[in-house]
Structures are given as structure tokens and as C-alpha cells.
Amino acid sequence: MSNPQSPVISVAKVGKSYSRSGQKVSVLADLNFEALSAQTIAITGPSGSGKSTLLGLLAGLDQPDQGTITMDGIDITHMSQADLALFRAKTVGIVFQQFHLLQTLTALENVSLPLEIAGNKSAEAAALSRLEAVGLGSRSSHLPSQLSGGESQRVAIARALVVRPKILLADEPSGNLDTKTGERVTDLLFDLVRKEGTTLILVTHNEELAKRCDHRYQLRDGQLHRVP
Amino acid sequence: MIWRRLAWREIINTPKFSLFFILNIALGLTGFITVTALKSSIDQSLSGKSREILGADIAVSAFRPITFDEITAFDALVPRGTRIAEESGWVSMVAAVTESSHGAPPARLMEIRAVDPTFPFYGEVAFTGEDGKPSTDPIFRQMEVEPLALAAPELYFQLDLKPGQSVKIGDQVFRLRGTIASDPSTSSASFSIAPRIYIGRKWAHQTGLIQLGSRITRTRQYALPAQFSEAQAPSDAEALEAKFKAFAKTRSDLRIRSHTSATDELGRILKFLGDYLGIIALVAIILSGIGGNFLILAHVRSKIRDLAILQSIGARPSSARWIIGWQMILLGFGGAICAVAIAAMLLPAIREILAPFLGTGIKVSIQKDSVIMALIMGTLGTPIAGLPVFMHLDGMSAATLFREHEDPSKIKNSRWLLAAAPSIAIIFGLASWQARSPKAGILFLVITGISILILAASGTILLRALAPVSRMIKQQTRWRSWPLLMALRHTRRSSQNLIVSFVTLGLCAALISAVPQIQAILTSELTSSEKTALPGLFLFDIQPEQEAPLRNFLESRNLSSGSFSPLIRARLDRINDKGIGETFDNIPGTRERQSEEQFKNRTYNLSVRGRLTGSEALAAGREFQTVTFDRTKQDLPEISLEKRFAERTGIRLDDVLEFNVQGVPVKGRVVNLRRVRWASFQPNFFVQFQKGVIDDAPRTYLGTVTETDFDTTQKLQRELAQSFSNISIVDVKASVARILSISEQVALAITAMAMLCLVAGMGVLTAITLQQSRARSYETAILKVLGASFREVYVRVLGEAAIVAFFAAATGLAISFGIAWVLSVFLFDGAWVFAAKAAVIPALLIVALTIFITMATSRMALRTKARNLLQAEL
Structure with a gap:
């Protein structure tokens, strides 16, 4: 397992391309990148630069064409789908721009779901405590359709952090929220991440938000460039 | 298990969808359970009736004594415990025994049946005793001891006799012990040439009429032990029949x-009803399958994003699929349970409706087999039917969740056909099980498969062919309307996506429209168009010189006589110039005996008719070229054969038959095979010649007298017997009425089931259309946001729905004619009728229903705030 000095995320010579209308489009090429434990890292870049593709690869939801990705000391590049699922359940939390809550489950059920998947017996109690931590204890029985955008994103954050993951991947967490709500949500996110020592990879267009991270990278021409 | 729990939560949290799904499954399975229960009752009723008609499970008969060797061989084939009886039957004069010594006593031609004391093995011959009251005396046992007789009412009317008096048959005098009230073995549309009289077989020889050369039918009857003669196992009797036939x-x-x-036309029609119900059950299941699959497809598509989310939080792809799998299992099980409950509630009402036809003793109860089958189909069949949909999930990538403009539900998978294989196997199995024949299973599968292929092909062609229409509208400024153009463009450009809806709607239309056509085919068989001319009496043996006086006799009494049909006795000698006696070489006995038996087996009553009558229909070939044979134009006279007679004898179209008509050889060519409509009750003959061929041959006539009231008939019989003593009079009124009543009940049952199928089909269609309309609500919201008016959105949405529904229903309608034709040829004796009206109405209903539901849902979508709709879509 990792120590504070060894990288929690290590991406080496990763390449990814897609076929669009019969033409091969290279999105990521020979990409290298490392993140240490408890670091917060922002990745910015224009639309279509490959930010989402990179997040998908880090989450193990997609596989690179070349290169290796090591997360928490484990090479996930050639892992089976079942092992990847287990890996995600224990190690990675994800916050999406569009929240992606299950519409038929209540806030509490949404948050407890990752714990249930991991086989946790006291999932509900842990989920409720996490929901209280994001200030939504009183909305636990509400369905996503009964929640505001900010509340939905807070539930999504609670869901992402409920398993106490080592790595949190956040894709424009405030992108669908107004400025004030967005700020409140990101404050909460940074607060929780720092409190728990989670490594945060934050993809955003928002330069102000990016500046709040320990390190900033820009994704350009398929590679990450450090922003001073 | 978490997935089961999640599936359950999902069901509870989406009550509308769950209820809708359960209802759809329940609708199809209710149809299946109800129809199976009915089919089983009808099979049971048919089985019971057919045993009563034959009086046994199996019978061997011959116009000669059955030899000792044959008896030994047959008896060895039946299981231990089988009851055996014998019977002799012949037609002879029965004379009244009167005190008067003036002249010969009056006599009538009667059909004599000499039976054993155990007669009948099945059913009961009801009779009134000497006191005129219904009797339960063991009459056939009494006949063993005394020379007693039980006679049809005609004998009493025509000879002016009363029970208690005596008649003489040959040398033996019999005391008339009672009057036959009902005889199950006469539940037939073919009537004997004389009224019936029963005597004890012991006394048959005493009559002196059973001699070498007498035309006497000897029958050996077998009643299988109870465990063999269960209604559910008619195949045992059939298997035994095959063994008997192999020996013979x-x-x-x-x-x-x-x-x-052995069951006659009544049995045939009941068998048709059974087959028809089997088809209805299958149609109900397939419609339910189509609806279920459509709902599953729509549901899974809407859930793919959720599944991707689950994967992103650590669920395995296979585990996530279990949620939908469990949902299908739980909802399918719920649907099956509901179906059993609904069927249990419906059956008493159906039993009431069908009581007159099935009889009060027959139970219409839910069959254990069909309940188990329904539970299996609901619980396992639902996820199996959804397999092609699950295959879609293989192509899903949870990574698309990070891409704003990609929808994880828009995935393609070409292996769906492989996943459809289990569903195809299930349909085949069910079809075979319902029809008790793999052939029928294959037939149904082929029909469904071909229909799907035709629909897919024609859907692709038709929807793409909308391009010129779209161009035309675009050019015509007067008609130009963007909503209509958009509807046309979308329909044309999304033809790949719309093809599933097209095939689904089209298949529903094809199946739903085929059912009333089959109903029309069967009811045309059952319903008599000549109700006003139903016969009351059949008159046999009318001599040519009696024709005119008899007509005058009837007219003077204001009675209508139908047409008198000539009846010419002839022997079939050659088929295609080949002597058919060669095929009878194995008849045991002397050459004379062989010749005699051959004659009996090849002697037919020919008749003469210029054209087919209203009760006949051409099954193959053509009508006679001319009404009367024209030697200058035709090389041979033309012959029409009854279809099933031709099948029995192996005679085909264009065969040249040579008959020996009183020593004169008469040749003719078979130019058509005709089906005789069962319920017409008009005289009909196996072999009919063109006019002008055998017109001069010695003949008798068969006449009918239209039905009258009881007193007139009774009086008429007496007067006819006195004035035309040689004419044999058979009262068919009771039989005709009974058979007509049964046929009307069957027609009612068939219509009721067609309606049930139509309702089930429309229910499924509602589910499909609702789903389609919901899919369009997102577009509706966008159009609304863009400033489209209510009317414009309406035109656009309705335009697309109407185009797809219209073309799909039209193609389905065309296919339905093919389905009805194939089924009528293979299952219903080729009795196809072009029932355009019956077919078009359901097809129009489908289009109307689709438009109506689309209108209603579009209205709902238009009332909803666009923001909500768009959010729901996200």
C-alpha cells in the first residue's frame, strides 16, 4: 500500500483513441502523470481535450490503448471487469457534473448503495451519518426529483465519500449549479477531502476552482502540462 | 441479496411502470389460462360425445362376419379389463302385428340394431315406457330375456302403433317396450335412411334375416378400462386404433x-373449435410476449444510465444486470399470480355462457398444468423474452457518463438474434403443446417468423419510400407545413429505430386481424344460411313415378318440399382404367365372397347436379364446364366428389372413374372436390355427375319436407305412410334442432374468444403505444421550448405515429390474410373465406387506438412544463 511519499496515482505513457465516422481520433497520447496521497489536483482544458476520457480511465470504466495506470499501487490496466468493480467499490469515489443519482432511490438509499455493494452490514447508519455530514440528514427519505441541484450534488458527494475512498474523481462538480451553490458545494468537497486525506482529481473549466487545488494541470494535445 | 433488494425497491418506487408491466403480463397469461381451461373442457366434452356417438372407445365393423382369427387378434391387442360387446345392424321392413286379417299388415322400412345387454358402453338411450313416461328400466338387459323392441317415434306414427303393441321383423314378433326419446349415437348431421329400432342381439337370428348374402353390418365394440378412457388421454384410443389398423x-x-x-361432422367442428382455441391461446401469449418485450426494452433503455452509475460506484456489470433480471422475475411472477386470479374470476361467467353447449356436467376449471405453465412463463419467460434486451447491455460503457453529449443507452448489439433463440424455442414448445403436434408448432413458428421478416422488410422499404412524399410536400408551398415535413423526415431518417415499433405493431395487427377471419371461417361453417328451409322430414326411396304425386300431396297440405335429389345406385369399377378389384385380393374366402364384398365396398349412391348449391363450396378444381354434358365440347362427363370422400378413397382431381350403373359402364372425369357445409342439412352425395349422363338410369329420389309443428308432422307421417307406403320417412327435426343449437353455441364461443383476443391485443397495443409516446415527450418539450404551437407539436407527433401505425397495420392486415389462409388450409379443412370486413375493422382499430393514445399522451406532455420534461430526460 502507499505511503505519503509514494504516488497514489501513476499514469505512464497512456494513449487512447476513438474511431469517429470511420476515422481514428487520438485523444490521449503518451500521457504521464502522478499524484501523491491527499493531494488535490485540478485538470483543466478546452472541451474535447480528453478530460472526461482521462477520468474514465482513472476510474477503470474504460481501458487505455497503450500504457499503464497504477492506482493505490495496483496496476488496473489489465484488470478484469469484476476486479475493477471491486477496486472501484473500495478505492475510488466519483462525483459527476450531472450528479447521476438513481432516480428511483431516496437520498439515503443512494448514499448507502456503495456500502451495500461492498457488503457492509451497517450501510444505512454509515450512509445517514455521511448524509448528515453534508447537511442533508433531514432529506434522507427524499427522492432525487424532490431535491434541488445543490442538494443533489451534495448527495452525490456523500455517496462518493461514504466508502472512504483513497481517490476521489470529480467531474465539474459545480458545473450544473449556480455560482453561490457551486461555491458551497466545492467548499464542502474540499473540506471533506482534506479532513479524510483523500486524493482528489478535479476536472474543471473554472480557473478559480482549479486554483484551490495543490497542483494544476492543463490537458492539451493529448498530454498534461503543469500550470505553475 | 442486494440486487434482489434493489430490484424490489425499484418496483416499489416505480409503481406505475410495475403495475403496467404486471397488467400486460397478466393480460396475456389470463388469455392463456382461460383458453386452456376452455380447451380442456371442450376436449373433455368432445371426448365424451365422441364415445357416446360410437358407443365405445374403439370398434371394428364389416359387412361380413368377423372371423375367429380376427377376433382373437383384436382381443389380444386391448388391455386387460376391456369390456367387449357385439352388434348387428341392417335395414329391413318392420310390420305391425294387428288383429285384422284383411290384406298384408302395414310395414315400414326401419334400421334395425341388434345389441348386447351391455349396450351402450357410453351415454344413455333415453326412452319413454308403455305408460308414456320416461323410464329408467334396464331395457337392453330385458331384451336379452324377452323379444322386446325399442323404436323411434316415427314407427308409431307411421304404423299407428302404441307402446305395448307388437311388430314383426322377419319371422320374429317383438313387443314394443317403449319409444326412443334421445339416442346419443344419432347426434350426427348424416342421417340413416330409416328410423331406428333396437332389439336384443340374441333374437336377431330368430328373425331369419341374417343369412349369407344379407347386407348386415357386424360390429365388435371395445370399451377400455377407466384409466385408459380418461378424457385427457384420447391418444390411447388412437394408438390402439393404429395397432388395429396395422393388423387389418x-x-x-x-x-x-x-x-x-369416428366422430362425425359435430366432432369435426368441435375439433376445429379446440384448434381455434389453441390458436387464440398462442396469439394471447405471443401478444403478451411482444408487449412484455417492448416494455422490457423500453425499461432497460431507461435504466442503462442507472446501470452505468452502479458500475461507477463499484457494481460488477453482471451484478448490475441482475437488478433488471430480478425485476423481470418478480414482475412476471406478479403478472402470473394476477392472471390466475383474473382467470378464476372470469371462468364462472364463461362457464355460464357455454353451459348449454358443454353440458351442465362438464367443469370449466383452471387446469393445474396451465397454472404451472403460466407461473413458469411469467416468472422465467419474462426474463428470457428480455434476453435480447440484456444483450444490449454488453455494449454499454459506463465511461460515457463523463461525456456530456453521449447517452449510454444508445448502444448497438448485433447478437440479439442469438439471444432471441430461447424465446423462439419457448414459442415452438408452447405451440406444439397446445396443438399436441410439433407440426403445428413448426407451422406457427414459421408463420410468426415469416411475418416478422415481411414486416421488417416492408417497414424498411415503406418508411424509406417516404422521401418522395417529403420532397413533394416541400415543393408544394400550399401544403408545406414544417410539422408534417418533420414527421416525414424523422420517420424516414429513423427508419432503423422505428422498425422495431413497426414490426411490433404490424405483428399485433396481423395476429389480431387473423383471429376474426378464422372466426368468420368457422362461423360460416356453423351457421346455416338456409334456416328458413330447414328440413323436418327426410323422405327416402321415392320412385320416379311418385315424384309428381308426392309434390301435389305436399302442396295440397301447404307444405314446402325442397328439391328432390335423384339417387342412383352404382358400383365403382375402374379408376384411370385400372380395375380396382385388384386391391381387394386379400379378402379371405371364396372368389364369390371376395366379389360380393368388393361390390358392397364399392357401391355408392350417385346423384346428378348441374351446379354447386349454396351449401357447397369448391375445395379444389373447377365448376362443371356446362350444366348438362355436351358431347361436342367435352370428351368425358364431369364428376364432382365430396372432399373427404376423395381423401378417404384416394381419388384425385382429373382421375377418370368408371361406374357400373345397372350393368352399363359410365365414365367420368373428376373436375372438382367440394366441401359440403355441415349446417345446411340439405341432401348431399359423395359423387355427383353432370346432368345428361345418367339421367335415364334406374333411380329413386331423396326428398325433404320443411319443418312443421309436432302435430302436423305426426299426422303427415301417418298420411304419407298410408299414401306412399314404400317411402321411408325419417323425422330429422329433433336432430337438426339439437345440432343447430350446438353449432350456434359453438359460434357464440368462437366469437366470444375472438373478442377476448381483440381486447387482450388492444391492451398490449396500448402498452406499446404509451411507451412510444413517452419516448416522444422529450422531443415535444424541445419543440415547445423552441416556440412551436400546440397544434404544430400535435401535427408533428401525430403525423409520425399515424404514418408508422398506418403502414404497420396495412402490412399486418395483408399478412393476416395469409395467416388465415394457411391456418384454414392446414387446420380447418381448407374452408377459407375472404372475410375482409372482419379483418379490416381490427386493423382500423389499431390505427385509431395508436392515434388516440398518442394524442392523449402528447396532450399530457404538452401540459407538463418543458423544463420538467427535459430534466426527466437528463
Whole structure:
């Protein structure tokens, strides 16, 4: 397992391309990148630069064409789908721009779901405590359709952090929220991440938000460039 | 298990969808359970009736004594405990025994049946005793001890006799012990040439009429032990019949019949009803399958994003699929349970409706087999039917969740056909099980498969062919309307996506429209168009010189006589110039005996008719070229054969038959095979010649007298017997009424089931259309946001729905004619009728229903705030 000095995320010579209308489009090429434990890292870049593709690869939801990705000391590049699922359940939390809550489950059920998947017996109690931590204890029985955008994103954050993951991947967490709500949500996110020592990879267009991270990278021409 | 729990939560949290899904499954399975229960009751009723008609499970008969060797061989084939009886039957004069010594006593031609004391094995001959009251005396046992007789009412009317008096048959005098009130073995549309009289077989020889050369039918009857004669196992009698026939293969003068093969036209029509119900059950299941699959497809598509989310939080792809799998299992099980409950509630009402036809003793109850089958189909069949949809999930990538403009539900998978294989196997299995024949299973599968292929092909062609229409509208400024153009463009450009809806709607239309066509085919068989001319009496043996006086006799009493049909006795000698006696070489006995048996087996009553009558329909070939044979134009006279007679004898179209008509050889060519409509009750003959061929041959006539009231009939019989003593009079009024009543009940049952199928089909269609309309609500919201008016959105949405529904229903309608034709040829004796009206109405209903539901849902979508709709879509 990792120590504070060894990288929690290590991406080496990763390449990814897609076929669009019969033409091969290279999105990521020979990409290298490392993140240490408890670091917060922002990745910015224009639309279509490959930010989402990179997040998908880090989450193990997609596989690179070349290169290796090591997360928490484990090479996930050639892992089976079942092992990847287990890996995600224990190690990675994800916050999406569009929240992606299950519409038929209540806030509490949404948050407890990752714990249930991991086989946790006291999932509900842990989920409720996490929901209280994001200030939504009183909305636990509400369905996503009964929640505001900010509340939905807070539930999504609670869901992402409920398993106490080592790595949190956040894709424009405030992108669908107004400025004030967005700020409140990101404050909460940074607060929780720092409190728990989670490594945060934050993809955003928002330069102000990016500046709040320990390190900033820009994704350009398929590679990450450090922003001073 | 978490997935089961999640599936359950999902069901609870989406009550509308769950209820809708359960209802759809329940609708199809209710149809299946109800129809199976009915089919089973009808099978049971048919089985019971057919045994009563034959009086046994299996019977061997011949116009000669059945030899000791044959008896030994047949008896060895039946299981231990089988009851055996014998019977002799012939037609003879029965004379009244009167005190008067003036002249010969009056006599009538009667059909004599000499039976054993155990007669009948099945059913009961009801009779009134000497006191005129219904009697329960063991009459056939009494006949063993005394020379007693039980006679049809005609004998009493025509000879002016009363029970208690005596009649003489040959040398033996019999005391008339009672009057037959009802005889199950006469539940037939073919009537004997004389009224019936029963005597004890012991006394048959005393009459002196059973001699060498007498035309006497000897029958050996077998009643299988109870465990064999269960209604559910008619196949045992059929299997035994096959064994009997294998033994009698070289003895063509032996006639082997099991109760299933011996049933007459009534049995045939009940068998048709059974097959028809089998089809209805299958149609209900397939419609439910289509609806279920459509709902599953739509549901899974809407859930793919959720599944991707689950994967992103650590669920395995296979585990996530279990949620939908469990949902299908739980909802399918719920649907099956509901179906059993609904069927249990419906059956008492159906039993009431069908009581007159099935009889009060017959139970219409839910069959254990069909309940188990329904539970299996609901619980396992639902996820199996959804397999092609699950295959879609293989192509899903949870990574698309990070891409704003990609929808994880828009995935393609070409292996769906492989996943459809289990569903195809299930349909095949069910079809075979319902029809008790793999052939029928294959037939149904082929029909469904071909229909799907035709629909897919024609859907692709038709929807793409909308391009010129779209161009035309675009050019015509007067008609130009963007909503209509958009509807046309979208329909054309999304033809790949719309093809599933097209095939689904089209298949529904094809199946739903085929059912009333089959109903029309069967009801046309059952319903008599000549109700006003139903016969009351059949008159046999009318001599040519009696024709005119008889007509005058009837007219003077204001009675209508139908047409008198000539009846010419002839022997079939050659088929295509080949002597058919060669095929009878194996008849045991002397050459004279062989010749005699051959004659009996090849002697037919020919008749003469210029054209087919209203009760006949051409099954193959053509009508006679001319009404009267024209030697200058035709090389041979033309012959029309009754279809099933031709099948029995192996005679085909264009065969040249040579008959020996009183020593004169008469040749003719078979130019058509005709089906005789069962319920017409008009005189009909196996072999009919063109006019002008055998017109001069010695003949008698068969006449009918239209039905009258009881007193008139009774009086008429007496007067006819006095004035035309040689004419044999058979009262068919009671039989005709009974058979007509049964046929009307069957027609009612058939219509009721067609309606049930139509309702089930429309229910499924509602589910499909609702789903389609919901899919369009997102577009509706966008159009609304863009400033489209209510009317414009309406035109656009309705335009697309109407185009797809119209073309799909039209193609389905065309296919339905093919389905009805194939089924009528293979299952219903080729009795196809072009029932355009019956077919078009359901097709129009489908289009109307689709438009109506689309209108209603579009209205709902238009009332909803666009923001909400767009959010729901996200």
C-alpha cells in the first residue's frame, strides 16, 4: 500500500483513441502523470481535450490503448471487469457534473448503495451519518426529483465519500449549479477531502476552482502540462 | 441479496411502470389460462360425445362376419379389463302385428340394431315406457330375456302403433317396450335412411334375416378400462386404433374406428373449435410476449444510465444486470399470480355462457398444468423474452457518463438474434403443446417468423419510400407545413429505430386481424344460411313415378318440399382404367365372397347436379364446364366428389372413374372436390355427375319436407305412410334442432374468444403505444421550448405515429390474410373465406387506438412544463 511519499496515482505513457465516422481520433497520447496521497489536483482544458476520457480511465470504466495506470499501487490496466468493480467499490469515489443519482432511490438509499455493494452490514447508519455530514440528514427519505441541484450534488458527494475512498474523481462538480451553490458545494468537497486525506482529481473549466487545488494541470494535445 | 433488494425497491418506487408491466403480463397469461381451461373442457366434452356417438372407445365393423382369427387378434391387442360387446345392424321392413286379417299388415322400412345387454358402453338411450313416461328400466338387459323392441317415434306414427303393441321383423314378433326419446349415437348431421329400432342381439337370428348374402353390418365394440378412457388421454384410443389398423392392413373390408376418428361432422367442428382455441391461446401469449418485450426494452433503455452509475460506484456489470433480471422475475411472477386470479374470476361467467353447449356436467376449471405453465412463463419467460434486451447491455460503457453529449443507452448489439433463440424455442414448445403436434408448432413458428421478416422488410422499404412524399410536400408551398415535413423526415431518417415499433405493431395487427377471419371461417361453417328451409322430414326411396304425386300431396297440405335429389345406385369399377378389384385380393374366402364384398365396398349412391348449391363450396378444381354434358365440347362427363370422400378413397382431381350403373359402364372425369357445409342439412352425395349422363338410369329420389309443428308432422307421417307406403320417412327435426343449437353455441364461443383476443391485443397495443409516446415527450418539450404551437407539436407527433401505425397495420392486415389462409388450409379443412370486413375493422382499430393514445399522451406532455420534461430526460 502507499505511503505519503509514494504516488497514489501513476499514469505512464497512456494513449487512447476513438474511431469517429470511420476515422481514428487520438485523444490521449503518451500521457504521464502522478499524484501523491491527499493531494488535490485540478485538470483543466478546452472541451474535447480528453478530460472526461482521462477520468474514465482513472476510474477503470474504460481501458487505455497503450500504457499503464497504477492506482493505490495496483496496476488496473489489465484488470478484469469484476476486479475493477471491486477496486472501484473500495478505492475510488466519483462525483459527476450531472450528479447521476438513481432516480428511483431516496437520498439515503443512494448514499448507502456503495456500502451495500461492498457488503457492509451497517450501510444505512454509515450512509445517514455521511448524509448528515453534508447537511442533508433531514432529506434522507427524499427522492432525487424532490431535491434541488445543490442538494443533489451534495448527495452525490456523500455517496462518493461514504466508502472512504483513497481517490476521489470529480467531474465539474459545480458545473450544473449556480455560482453561490457551486461555491458551497466545492467548499464542502474540499473540506471533506482534506479532513479524510483523500486524493482528489478535479476536472474543471473554472480557473478559480482549479486554483484551490495543490497542483494544476492543463490537458492539451493529448498530454498534461503543469500550470505553475 | 442486494440486487434482489434493489430490484424490489425499484418496483416499489416505480409503481406505475410495475403495475403496467404486471397488467400486460397478466393480460396475456389470463388469455392463456382461460383458453386452456376452455380447451380442456371442450376436449373433455368432445371426448365424451365422441364415445357416446360410437358407443365405445374403439370398434371394428364389416359387412361380413368377423372371423375367429380376427377376433382373437383384436382381443389380444386391448388391455386387460376391456369390456367387449357385439352388434348387428341392417335395414329391413318392420310390420305391425294387428288383429285384422284383411290384406298384408302395414310395414315400414326401419334400421334395425341388434345389441348386447351391455349396450351402450357410453351415454344413455333415453326412452319413454308403455305408460308414456320416461323410464329408467334396464331395457337392453330385458331384451336379452324377452323379444322386446325399442323404436323411434316415427314407427308409431307411421304404423299407428302404441307402446305395448307388437311388430314383426322377419319371422320374429317383438313387443314394443317403449319409444326412443334421445339416442346419443344419432347426434350426427348424416342421417340413416330409416328410423331406428333396437332389439336384443340374441333374437336377431330368430328373425331369419341374417343369412349369407344379407347386407348386415357386424360390429365388435371395445370399451377400455377407466384409466385408459380418461378424457385427457384420447391418444390411447388412437394408438390402439393404429395397432388395429396395422393388423387389418390387408383386410380392407374391415372398418376400424376409434371414438376420436369416428366422430362425425359435430366432432369435426368441435375439433376445429379446440384448434381455434389453441390458436387464440398462442396469439394471447405471443401478444403478451411482444408487449412484455417492448416494455422490457423500453425499461432497460431507461435504466442503462442507472446501470452505468452502479458500475461507477463499484457494481460488477453482471451484478448490475441482475437488478433488471430480478425485476423481470418478480414482475412476471406478479403478472402470473394476477392472471390466475383474473382467470378464476372470469371462468364462472364463461362457464355460464357455454353451459348449454358443454353440458351442465362438464367443469370449466383452471387446469393445474396451465397454472404451472403460466407461473413458469411469467416468472422465467419474462426474463428470457428480455434476453435480447440484456444483450444490449454488453455494449454499454459506463465511461460515457463523463461525456456530456453521449447517452449510454444508445448502444448497438448485433447478437440479439442469438439471444432471441430461447424465446423462439419457448414459442415452438408452447405451440406444439397446445396443438399436441410439433407440426403445428413448426407451422406457427414459421408463420410468426415469416411475418416478422415481411414486416421488417416492408417497414424498411415503406418508411424509406417516404422521401418522395417529403420532397413533394416541400415543393408544394400550399401544403408545406414544417410539422408534417418533420414527421416525414424523422420517420424516414429513423427508419432503423422505428422498425422495431413497426414490426411490433404490424405483428399485433396481423395476429389480431387473423383471429376474426378464422372466426368468420368457422362461423360460416356453423351457421346455416338456409334456416328458413330447414328440413323436418327426410323422405327416402321415392320412385320416379311418385315424384309428381308426392309434390301435389305436399302442396295440397301447404307444405314446402325442397328439391328432390335423384339417387342412383352404382358400383365403382375402374379408376384411370385400372380395375380396382385388384386391391381387394386379400379378402379371405371364396372368389364369390371376395366379389360380393368388393361390390358392397364399392357401391355408392350417385346423384346428378348441374351446379354447386349454396351449401357447397369448391375445395379444389373447377365448376362443371356446362350444366348438362355436351358431347361436342367435352370428351368425358364431369364428376364432382365430396372432399373427404376423395381423401378417404384416394381419388384425385382429373382421375377418370368408371361406374357400373345397372350393368352399363359410365365414365367420368373428376373436375372438382367440394366441401359440403355441415349446417345446411340439405341432401348431399359423395359423387355427383353432370346432368345428361345418367339421367335415364334406374333411380329413386331423396326428398325433404320443411319443418312443421309436432302435430302436423305426426299426422303427415301417418298420411304419407298410408299414401306412399314404400317411402321411408325419417323425422330429422329433433336432430337438426339439437345440432343447430350446438353449432350456434359453438359460434357464440368462437366469437366470444375472438373478442377476448381483440381486447387482450388492444391492451398490449396500448402498452406499446404509451411507451412510444413517452419516448416522444422529450422531443415535444424541445419543440415547445423552441416556440412551436400546440397544434404544430400535435401535427408533428401525430403525423409520425399515424404514418408508422398506418403502414404497420396495412402490412399486418395483408399478412393476416395469409395467416388465415394457411391456418384454414392446414387446420380447418381448407374452408377459407375472404372475410375482409372482419379483418379490416381490427386493423382500423389499431390505427385509431395508436392515434388516440398518442394524442392523449402528447396532450399530457404538452401540459407538463418543458423544463420538467427535459430534466426527466437528463
